[in-house]
Amino acid sequence: MSLCxxxxxxxxxxxxxxxxxxxxxxxxNFQEESPNSKPMKEFNDNQLWLLA
Incomplete structure (x- = not known):
């Protein structure tokens, strides 16, 4: 998995x-300020897609 x-x-x-x-x-416990992007907490419970 590639991450920034x-x-x-x-x-x-x-x-x-x-x-x-x-x-x-x-x-x-994840706290963040992200005024210009989607907050990480909004990704909670999202499904990852695996591509071959």
Missing amino acids: KNHHWAFDKVLFSISDDYKIIVSN
């Missing part, structure tokens, strides 16, 4: 993870 440096850092800090059924899990 900010999301890679957040993943390493376990601020979000991926479930066994490939859904995004965002930590309740």
Whole structure:
């Protein structure tokens, strides 16, 4: 999985993870300010698509 440096850092800090059924899990402790983009918490429970 390819991530930008900010999301890679957040993943390493376990601020979000991926479930066994490939859904995004965002930590309740995740705090952010994102005035110009979609907040990470809005991705919680979204399904990832795997492409071959």
